Amino acid sequence: MSQEKEMLAALGLSSLDELFVDVPEAVRIDGLHLPPGRSELEVVRDLKAILAKNLTADDHPCFLGAGIAHHFIPAAVRTIVGRSEFLTSYTPYQPEISQGMLQALFEYQSYIAELTGLDAVNSSAYDASTALGEAATMCFRLNEKRRLLVPEAMSWEKKSVLSNYVLGLKMEIVEYGYDPITGELDLEDLRSKVDKDTSGIYVEVPNLFGVIDSQAPFLKQEFPEAALVVGVDPISLGVLKSPGDYGADIVIGEGQSLGIDMNFGGPLLGIFACRQEHVRKMPGRVIGMTHDSEGERAFCMTLQTREQHIRRSKATSNICTNEALMAVAASVYLSILGKEGLEGLAKVNIARARKLMDSIGEIEGFDSPAFEGSHFNEFVVRTPTRPEKLNRLLLKHGIIGGVPLASHIPRLDHHMLLATTEMHSNADHDALLKALKEVS
Amino acid sequence: MSQEKEMLAALGLSSLDELFVDVPEAVRIDGLHLPPGRSELEVVRDLKAILAKNLTADDHPCFLGAGIAHHFIPAAVRTIVGRSEFLTSYTPYQPEISQGMLQALFEYQSYIAELTGLDAVNSSAYDASTALGEAATMCFRLNEKRRLLVPEAMSWEKKSVLSNYVLGLKMEIVEYGYDPITGELDLEDLRSKVDKDTSGIYVEVPNLFGVIDSQAPFLKQEFPEAALVVGVDPISLGVLKSPGDYGADIVIGEGQSLGIDMNFGGPLLGIFACRQEHVRKMPGRVIGMTHDSEGERAFCMTLQTREQHIRRSKATSNICTNEALMAVAASVYLSILGKEGLEGLAKVNIARARKLMDSIGEIEGFDSPAFEGSHFNEFVVRTPTRPEKLNRLLLKHGIIGGVPLASHIPRLDHHMLLATTEMHSNADHDALLKALKEVS
Amino acid sequence: MYQQAKHDRRLIMERDGRSDFDLPFLNELTDQDAVVPSGMRRTELDLPSLPEREVVKHYVNLSQMNFGVDNGLYPLGSCTMKFNPKYADYLTSLPSVNCIHPYQAEETVQGALQIMHELELALCEISGMDAVTLQPAAGAHGEFTGMLLTKAYHVDRGEDRDEVVIPDSAHGTNPASAAMAGYRVVEIPSSMDGRVDLEALKSAMSERTAAFMITNPNTLGIFEEDIQQIAKIVHAAGALLYYDGANLNAVMGRTTPGKMDFDIVHFNLHKTFATPHGGGGPGAGPVGVKERIEPFLPVPRIVIKDSKYKLDYDRPESIGKVRSFYGNFAVLVRAYAYIMRMGGNGLKAASDRAVLNSNYLKKQLMDVYPLPFRELRKHEFVVSAKPLKDQRGIRAFDVAKRLLDYGYHAPTVYFPSLVEEALMIEPTETETKETLDEFAAVMKRIASEDPELVRSAPHNTAVKKVDEVYAAKEAILSYRAFKRRGAGPKA
Amino acid sequence: MYQQAKHDRRLIMERDGRSDFDLPFLNELTDQDAVVPSGMRRTELDLPSLPEREVVKHYVNLSQMNFGVDNGLYPLGSCTMKFNPKYADYLTSLPSVNCIHPYQAEETVQGALQIMHELELALCEISGMDAVTLQPAAGAHGEFTGMLLTKAYHVDRGEDRDEVVIPDSAHGTNPASAAMAGYRVVEIPSSMDGRVDLEALKSAMSERTAAFMITNPNTLGIFEEDIQQIAKIVHAAGALLYYDGANLNAVMGRTTPGKMDFDIVHFNLHKTFATPHGGGGPGAGPVGVKERIEPFLPVPRIVIKDSKYKLDYDRPESIGKVRSFYGNFAVLVRAYAYIMRMGGNGLKAASDRAVLNSNYLKKQLMDVYPLPFRELRKHEFVVSAKPLKDQRGIRAFDVAKRLLDYGYHAPTVYFPSLVEEALMIEPTETETKETLDEFAAVMKRIASEDPELVRSAPHNTAVKKVDEVYAAKEAILSYRAFKRRGAGPKA
Numbered sequence A, B: 001m002s003q004e005k006e007m008l009a010a011l012g013l014s015s016l017d018e019l020f021v022d023v024p025e026a027v028r029i030d031g032l033h034l035p036p037g038r039s040e041l042e043v044v045r046d047l048k049a050i051l052a053k054n055l056t057a058d059d060h061p062c063f064l065g066a067g068i069a070h071h072f073i074p075a076a077v078r079t080i081v082g083r084s085e086f087l088t089s090y091t092p093y094q095p096e097i098s099q100g101m102l103q104a105l106f107e108y109q110s111y112i113a114e115l116t117g118l119d120a121v122n123s124s125a126y127d128a129s130t131a132l133g134e135a136a137t138m139c140f141r142l143n144e145k146r147r148l149l150v151p152e153a154m155s156w157e158k159k160s161v162l163s164n165y166v167l168g169l170k171m172e173i174v175e176y177g178y179d180p181i182t183g184e185l186d187l188e189d190l191r192s193k194v195d196k197d198t199s200g201i202y203v204e205v206p207n208l209f210g211v212i213d214s215q216a217p218f219l220k221q222e223f224p225e226a227a228l229v230v231g232v233d234p235i236s237l238g239v240l241k242s243p244g245d246y247g248a249d250i251v252i253g254e255g256q257s258l259g260i261d262m263n264f265g266g267p268l269l270g271i272f273a274c275r276q277e278h279v280r281k282m283p284g285r286v287i288g289m290t291h292d293s294e295g296e297r298a299f300c301m302t303l304q305t306r307e308q309h310i311r312r313s314k315a316t317s318n319i320c321t322n323e324a325l326m327a328v329a330a331s332v333y334l335s336i337l338g339k340e341g342l343e344g345l346a347k348v349n350i351a352r353a354r355k356l357m358d359s360i361g362e363i364e365g366f367d368s369p370a371f372e373g374s375h376f377n378e379f380v381v382r383t384p385t386r387p388e389k390l391n392r393l394l395l396k397h398g399i400i401g402g403v404p405l406a407s408h409i410p411r412l413d414h415h416m417l418l419a420t421t422e423m424h425s426n427a428d429h430d431a432l433l434k435a436l437k438e439v440s
Numbered sequence C, D: 001m002y003q004q005a006k007h008d009r010r011l012i013m014e015r016d017g018r019s020d021f022d023l024p025f026l027n028e029l030t031d032q033d034a035v036v037p038s039g040m041r042r043t044e045l046d047l048p049s050l051p052e053r054e055v056v057k058h059y060v061n062l063s064q065m066n067f068g069v070d071n072g073l074y075p076l077g078s079c080t081m082k083f084n085p086k087y088a089d090y091l092t093s094l095p096s097v098n099c100i101h102p103y104q105a106e107e108t109v110q111g112a113l114q115i116m117h118e119l120e121l122a123l124c125e126i127s128g129m130d131a132v133t134l135q136p137a138a139g140a141h142g143e144f145t146g147m148l149l150t151k152a153y154h155v156d157r158g159e160d161r162d163e164v165v166i167p168d169s170a171h172g173t174n175p176a177s178a179a180m181a182g183y184r185v186v187e188i189p190s191s192m193d194g195r196v197d198l199e200a201l202k203s204a205m206s207e208r209t210a211a212f213m214i215t216n217p218n219t220l221g222i223f224e225e226d227i228q229q230i231a232k233i234v235h236a237a238g239a240l241l242y243y244d245g246a247n248l249n250a251v252m253g254r255t256t257p258g259k260m261d262f263d264i265v266h267f268n269l270h271k272t273f274a275t276p277h278g279g280g281g282p283g284a285g286p287v288g289v290k291e292r293i294e295p296f297l298p299v300p301r302i303v304i305k306d307s308k309y310k311l312d313y314d315r316p317e318s319i320g321k322v323r324s325f326y327g328n329f330a331v332l333v334r335a336y337a338y339i340m341r342m343g344g345n346g347l348k349a350a351s352d353r354a355v356l357n358s359n360y361l362k363k364q365l366m367d368v369y370p371l372p373f374r375e376l377r378k379h380e381f382v383v384s385a386k387p388l389k390d391q392r393g394i395r396a397f398d399v400a401k402r403l404l405d406y407g408y409h410a411p412t413v414y415f416p417s418l419v420e421e422a423l424m425i426e427p428t429e430t431e432t433k434e435t436l437d438e439f440a441a442v443m444k445r446i447a448s449e450d451p452e453l454v455r456s457a458p459h460n461t462a463v464k465k466v467d468e469v470y471a472a473k474e475a476i477l478s479y480r481a482f483k484r485r486g487a488g489p490k491a
């Protein structure tokens, strides 16, 4: 007798249908109109064939950035995050049998704490945009004010997400401008917009233009009443001052650069850190250090009274499933790089971008970099032809070009944002330069 | 102080050179003339670029066989053999901390025992050819005779390896012919060559022509004095009688079909099984069942007194490192397929080969199958043009053709051995047929 | 007996060595190459430096102190911890999945768009909805998206509704998501038989009600038989009916939210469609809607134009975006592969077997762990350890911890709160009868074990019972914080 | 304290379920499709049938009961268990490595041939030899190949030599390989200082001597300083000098077998070049030779013709083949990647650090575990537990088992036999000072632990001390044999 028959018999039933007698006739369906199941061999073969239609950054130099970029991932990172015990486990609700994940996440929090200069870090938000959304509502929880200042020079996607996240609290989002010469924030404009109702100020370092804003360290002094929220690319923190050092209350960022695949934009890793004193107002899961009944060090999820499953509609966030595995990847990645590796990586990114932006600047018709500030690994180029057209031409040379900036700042319609990282060889740079020369 | 300096200091040394004072000046070298070390990123990128020059069976239908062939490997097999604990362990010399590997290998032995019908199985030889070599010397140990009969219809590589393995014992290798109509062994010829000094008779099922020899079951009756050695493709044993059932003393075979990549020919998996009564004469590592000090079941390497590290020059073989991980792959593979899966796989292989050989037979100028016997997943085709030329033409159609048989049996210079498996879709078959029609 | 691995538990920050990481260009760097505004230069970076060998050892050993589905039964009710097939892992290892940038031109990502589009269609069929967005990153994110859609829908109709009604047995994310979208949450108690109380529902509904959020089957594993009346009540009030898809695993091929007249539904691909949960995430929480809500879906929408897949941003009524880019693509690929592998027949069989396994296991346990409410359950069920607590002093919590000693993950405990000493058990369809029999035997055995042994469990795990109160009180969330304190638990 | 995982240990054959494996064409099969000669038809096939879920669980849990380098220090002397870098795993996962057939036309496998060719050249440089074959599958297989080459060489010169001389401290594969090639093995004892006894060597050499096989540094980790005299003695007798490359890890960039006047050498890529050992294999045992032996190397040889890589089979003096095809290609790719990553400087640094680690660790242990013979060692060393045995009744065997309790693999024990109660320790270069210090502390601690606790070790492993005598006596090598017996150890 088959397993199923035995089990049905044990239930005194003779068919599977009897298990569904509680489903009213009127709402029943007669199976699904999907193709029948197929073997692993066929499914994998077919999907590979479909996916093969994608061009990848693996075989085409790709200069896209604006949030995520192509970075090197040591093979060991994949080895670890592919481990069954991490990959196939749930949120660590039972700490005794989940110390592995808990410690790895605690280490992630520790790394981000060190990089951001803030002691309290959650074990991830979905991505930078939702981390920003959560930061905005946290600002409200900190000071019960509703006005949030954000840079005009910011990804339109983040702006859109942010506006959805603050909808419930009816917070007001106000944009401040940038300096058209340096690409840094326009302090005058910001000053004119900060008022007593201002809950928080959001600044990105590096910003959408790839510029490392030299004014960031002075914002907290200037605007002590408002919460300072800083958006970062974590690898830049290998050489940049930690936002905690210059007074940030909350740091958010996109952790994709920390050993996580681009994945066509997901999964990513939303970084979220804050000052220890704000910890009970923070959103998301956090792992805390504790001990077991024998006094040995142990870890567990903690501060759950902030969370949805306890506080329900009063929770600091609705987040439940997060991006834990990506946080583990980030831990492994940072562990492999180590102090010198991260510093070196940041420097290589800066140096490579500098080299490329200068070389493009030498090409007739291109203004590069379009902004004078210091850059991390992205920069804006003013192009002679529209960036969309340029990209089509580059593609003919096997090159995936940059982001047309007008999609984020409509006025900058002859501007392209280019990213370059440790992934680009000299040959990749030369190929881009050669192609740009041809089209100019 | 760096680790190295501290350690040197602890040794009372001031430089690494001092650790090599025992190397006579005259034999010292001044470093290696190899390129300097490079980063993982560069090494991987460069090697991928070199490897990209290979055409793979993954994107070109490939009809090569003659020992190994392109088979489907469930992704779970790779997940398991990629597990650090299996992959990075040594031979399980310390059984208490190595039960995982030991049990997996015991299960491998158990699977092969069931398939071959013999109780004693070693935990692998390097490949089928060295397994055959080891079988030959084992025949000598069984009956102290030196004459070994092998089929003419057998891979030249196996013949060459065999002659090297029997060199030390000065055994004599005698070939017996095949029936030019059926492709089965020529029993008359074999009879005429077996004598009282005959140590063993080797027969392959299926043989080099892909033919399932219907006379195999009668050989032991016919030649009871000689050890019967049977070479198998293990997946064929999903439907074929186990050699143990018809009196085989030793069964060897290539285990690559059991979930192991083709790997350009290595690593492979040498299967080696024998009757329980011969166990102390068998070569190679074996895992035995036992118990621990608390009476719980446990496994360990056993019968080591046959082996080189104990018996030294009197060992049954010199083998030490074997292909253990491949044996684990085979266990996982067979576990996933299960009884019905293996049976189904064997049937699909037979059916697909039948379909293809018949279809080729319908093409003008091709004689297919060239032999009348029952086939497993390979068959011989008599071709109108020389097979080497045919293959070049097929390659232009993106098809990797078959093995020119003349490389194994020089006389069959217009014969090609084609293999087809579950990997070939109908479209793959059609592409081959279409291409063959064009060239004929 | 089972015993979990236990390794050295120093933090990676507490180890010593020297990194062997290397990068191109690193040796060529000069001081002028990496200029940073002086006020922005970092002066201290206190990270460990270890050779890869140490890092791999550390995390491989950590992993052995973690329990996943691949290690054994994970009957965590509501979480649907089924087997995660390995071919999906393989697919996401391909550069054609993991090495594409979301801002690539459409013509360079046709494969990705095709898979996403076909997944949307498959989810429409499975849920009976008219359109699906793949953007939300998780179930709760899908709920939030659903609430934003609800708001957009009502606003578009010129209605100002500010309440969402939710049963008390709902998952915490439901009220939290509604609140985040600015709704006031009205909780209604369950009926005496563990289902939606139609009277309570009716009296909660008003012209202020924007939506009613439920799961079906509910968190007790009971199918809401009155679903047609519920839908009528909700729609009569002008509100939308929201389906929390976390329990969709129970009914695929048997019914659909669409057929049950739901307006909005979220899926948990990491539950129903076998994508691994990664120790907390990533997941994916697509949202399906009926046609009249479709205009409000997040941008971009995937459309076909001239036989090419395109991203359509020109959607004036759209709520915009709920996260960057298009969703957790790598998770979507896994789910799509799973759906293809299973097929329509396979998905139905999966639900059928999930329900069979659940009812079979329930039956084995019922005499020792009583089952409140009706007997027929769907993919999960809730039993109570109340008698055990009363008679032997063994709480649901203790049973959960003791199960760890036997190499099982624990069920969900103390949820839903309408059952005292609740143990919420979901075996899923990927478990064999043998596994269920063995688990049932252990559950019964625990009930008759020495209560002290059970209460002091777990004994066989990497650490003993963890002090969660200390963790919450001290809130040590990073090594930095730990060092600053100058004291704390040592490895 | 360390504790290894312990899971249900039933055999996969003792589990129950139903396979969910599927294949294309399976449903279309008819009875006529799979015809088999009637006498050849199988009537019984007693294999388990389990869903993939059960299979994965089974093997994932088994793996946790196995100790690999990735789990910790593996100081197994002679085996060189260094860290296996993960980029090499990645490369072998590419279809361009694992999905090519050895009989593909040369023009379709230029990448594979290029890598093999370049690896041969790199090995020539590292060993100071003139030509290398990659065909042998392991070290012992390389030795056998070397012996066949020795034979071919002498036969070609019209000489009939039938003896091979080997020191008593040699690895067992050396005499076994020589014997397999038909040689009589003459063992010579080591000198009082643990090295080759030149007098014994001289008196063993004769016109019957085909070769002298040694490692340098030898199995005690001592460098044979008299290597030049040894080479002279051997060559003066007309014999060849064979280098067992298992210890090459000690001397890369410092000396080469070629420079030391060896004629034939085998490499263990799975030791020196960091390819993983896979729980027993696969390995790769390339063989390098001086020019005059090159004509005898196995076919095919990789050659460059018209800027293309070709396989040259036209080698009339070749010994033919020692295995099918061209060697363990996937292992070769890993080794090549490792060599490229390390570079000439990195390989030298690896040897230097291996020797430093070894000497440092030796120094830490010497007062408790005396070191026979001279102090300076290369990559490994042998200490003795003799005093411990005499004074406290703790044998080398006991120390080895007790180390398992602390999460270390044991050293090699009782080899070489010239040291009583030998513990042969090879830390390798991939271990940190911290790891060595901790290991040394544990080694010392064991020496002062309760002898009974040590003798009854291990206590923290998946099983307790294993009865190896029972295993050898009963010789149960398969489930089939187990079932046939009708009784035996139960899981």
Ligand SMILES: Cc1ncc(COP(=O)(O)O)c(C=O)c1O
Binding pocket: A319, A320, A321, C078, C079, C138, C139, C140, C141, C171, C173, C174, C215, C244, C246, C247, C268, C283, C284, C285
């Ligand atoms: C019933 C129910 N609803 C919603 C959720 C939230 O889903 P997610 O964790 O994906 O955000 C869950 C999962 O925890 C759940 O079980």
Ligand SMILES: Cc1ncc(COP(=O)(O)O)c(C=O)c1O
Binding pocket: B319, B320, B321, D078, D079, D138, D139, D140, D141, D171, D173, D174, D215, D244, D246, D247, D268, D283, D284, D285
């Ligand atoms: C000194 C020595 N020689 C030879 C060998 C044999 O090498 P393999 O195991 O690769 O056959 C070994 C390894 O065990 C060894 O240590």
